[in-house]
Amino acid sequence: MKVKEVSQLTGVSVRTLHHYDDIGLLTPDRTTEAGYRLYSDDNLATLQQILFFRELGFSLKKIKELLTSPSFDREEAFEMQRNMLLERRRQLDSMIDTIEKTIQHGKGELAMTNEEKFKGFDFSKNPYEQEARERWGDKAVNESNKRAAQFGPEYGEEMNRIYFNLADLRHLSADSDEAQAAIGEWFEFLNKIGSYSLEAFQGLGEMYVADERFTKNIDKFGEGLAEFMKDAMAEFAGKQK
Amino acid sequence: MKVKEVSQLTGVSVRTLHHYDDIGLLTPDRTTEAGYRLYSDDNLATLQQILFFRELGFSLKKIKELLTSPSFDREEAFEMQRNMLLERRRQLDSMIDTIEKTIQHGKGELAMTNEEKFKGFDFSKNPYEQEARERWGDKAVNESNKRAAQFGPEYGEEMNRIYFNLADLRHLSADSDEAQAAIGEWFEFLNKIGSYSLEAFQGLGEMYVADERFTKNIDKFGEGLAEFMKDAMAEFAGKQK
DNA sequence: GTTGACTCTAACGTTACGTCATACTTTATA
DNA sequence: TATAAAGTATGACGTAACGTTAGAGTCAAC
Numbered sequence: 001m002k003v004k005e006v007s008q009l010t011g012v013s014v015r016t017l018h019h020y021d022d023i024g025l026l027t028p029d030r031t032t033e034a035g036y037r038l039y040s041d042d043n044l045a046t047l048q049q050i051l052f053f054r055e056l057g058f059s060l061k062k063i064k065e066l067l068t069s070p071s072f073d074r075e076e077a078f079e080m081q082r083n084m085l086l087e088r089r090r091q092l093d094s095m096i097d098t099i100e101k102t103i104q105h106g107k108g109e110l111a112m113t114n115e116e117k118f119k120g121f122d123f124s125k126n127p128y129e130q131e132a133r134e135r136w137g138d139k140a141v142n143e144s145n146k147r148a149a150q151f152g153p154e155y156g157e158e159m160n161r162i163y164f165n166l167a168d169l170r171h172l173s174a175d176s177d178e179a180q181a182a183i184g185e186w187f188e189f190l191n192k193i194g195s196y197s198l199e200a201f202q203g204l205g206e207m208y209v210a211d212e213r214f215t216k217n218i219d220k221f222g223e224g225l226a227e228f229m230k231d232a233m234a235e236f237a238g239k240q241k
Numbered sequence: 242m243k244v245k246e247v248s249q250l251t252g253v254s255v256r257t258l259h260h261y262d263d264i265g266l267l268t269p270d271r272t273t274e275a276g277y278r279l280y281s282d283d284n285l286a287t288l289q290q291i292l293f294f295r296e297l298g299f300s301l302k303k304i305k306e307l308l309t310s311p312s313f314d315r316e317e318a319f320e321m322q323r324n325m326l327l328e329r330r331r332q333l334d335s336m337i338d339t340i341e342k343t344i345q346h347g348k349g350e351l352a353m354t355n356e357e358k359f360k361g362f363d364f365s366k367n368p369y370e371q372e373a374r375e376r377w378g379d380k381a382v383n384e385s386n387k388r389a390a391q392f393g394p395e396y397g398e399e400m401n402r403i404y405f406n407l408a409d410l411r412h413l414s415a416d417s418d419e420a421q422a423a424i425g426e427w428f429e430f431l432n433k434i435g436s437y438s439l440e441a442f443q444g445l446g447e448m449y450v451a452d453e454r455f456t457k458n459i460d461k462f463g464e465g466l467a468e469f470m471k472d473a474m475a476e477f478a479g480k481q482k
Numbered sequence: 483g484t485t486g487a488c489t490c491t492a493a494c495g496t497t498a499c500g501t502c503a504t505a506c507t508t509t510a511t512a
Numbered sequence: 513t514a515t516a517a518a519g520t521a522t523g524a525c526g527t528a529a530c531g532t533t534a535g536a537g538t539c540a541a542c
Contacts, residue, residue: 277538
């Protein structure tokens with residue numbers, strides 16, 4: 001398919017296709033001898049991936065890293081994307097809820113605090129408070145265990161593998177390549193089971209040391225692992241933005 | 242409230258508040274003598290509006306126009322925003338649906354065409370095909386009537402008023418200020434009842450002349466009105482982008 | 483009375499394209 | 513088959529909405 005056809009099929013502009021080619025994000029498999037770009041079905045599948053990630057707010061740079069990562073798995077990616085889309089939908093629902101309340105508020109049928117007026121908007125702030133706490137609040141450990149149990153032993157094994165791996169690296173610096181690669185696996189793993197923004201991920205890391213029930217469990221794999229993971233997770237979250 | 246407090250409440254960055262002040266989108270009611278910005282509750286309400294519109298993809302320039310427009314009505318705006326959010330939710334649902342099918346497709350459980358693989362992504366293309374057609378497809382006129390009926394005579398009156406107004410102007414150029422103001426009213430009216438992107442709006446205009454059932458009904462208000470509206474709607478859609 | 487958190491303005495940087503300008507190819511039409 | 517019309521290519525500059533320093537003033541607290 002040539003650029004315009006792809007454009008019409010997918011809704012992205014021709015310029016965008018050029019741009020993605022320029023930055024090496026999506027290079028068509030073939031070109032005619034006149035230099036026309038020819039996109040294969042495989043290229044289209046990649047484009048689909050790109051658009052999903054883009055919709056989820058990833059930068060093109062990050063998307064490129066993801067797609068070219070050797071550990072990238074298309075099926076895993078789809079499940080991760082689905083979870084993230086579901087989370088966005090919850091956000092949207094929250095906004096819709098807010099606006100409906102605001103309408104009632106305007107009619108004098110409902111009182112609202114300032115905080116309530118901005119619920120659902122905040123895609124960035126207080127990640128620890130807002131997201132992690134929802135997921136890992138009072139019933140944190142129980143919930144956590146329920147999740148792990150629910151997904152059966154095959155997940156437990158992968159979890160253990162990642163933990164052991166991290167424990168091995170815990171005396172390195174948290175921003176070392178090895179540590180970052182390992183913590184990246186952890187991020188991907190979590191996003192197969194649930195849905196974590198980078199901020200939620202970082203907040204979760206803080207929880208690891210703030211809540212000693214976590215600390216204890218994690219440090220079973222090695223003294224100081226929780227602390228190490230916290231640092232690595234913060235570093236990871238910072239870097240990806 | 243000072244910048245940081247607003248920032249924490251709403252999740253927008255301090256820099257963003259500065260920026261909105263710079264471009265005159267949101268100027269705090271008061272400042273201290275040292276030049277510190279002080280935001281009132283009213284400023285917060287405006288910020289909420291801005292964030293809703295921003296989330297819906299409006300440019301800051303357009304938002305400014307909307308908010309400063311003399312005909313701007315906060316309640317109307319909320320209802321419009323709610324409808325648009327609901328539409329985005331539908332988009333998101335469509336994407337989720339697509340991704341779930343894609344997952345099944347990957348497992349070989351389902352066949353998919355290329356078109357299906359990109360359903361839900363396209364926020365820009367083929368507006369006529371994709372949006373207008375869904376809404377005004379085969380059962381176009383019936384649906385249309387049902388809607389009008391459903392919302393009772395108070396809407397019918399406003400509709401008539403707008404139509405008559407447009408009919409009066411139909412010998413002017415479609416891009417004249419008067420015509421554009423009148424067609425702008427039509428856009429706002431439609432977005433109170435339903436939900437129309439600019440593209441859908443333009444597509445709807447094309448429908449007015451493409452489908453003679455529309456043409457007939459509209460031209461009751463004045464010969465050539467449908468054609469005139471089509472041009473004005475296209476002009477309007479183009480300008481707002 | 484000084485430190486640390488907060489604020490200001492000014493100005494350059496960045497991301498993801500949009501928008502020409504100019505030139506070559508391919509397709510449609512007379 | 514010539515010639516326009518439509519599509520494509522490569523620059524290269526423009527733009528929107530902030531991010532990110534830098535340098536300096538301000539305010540609350542200990």
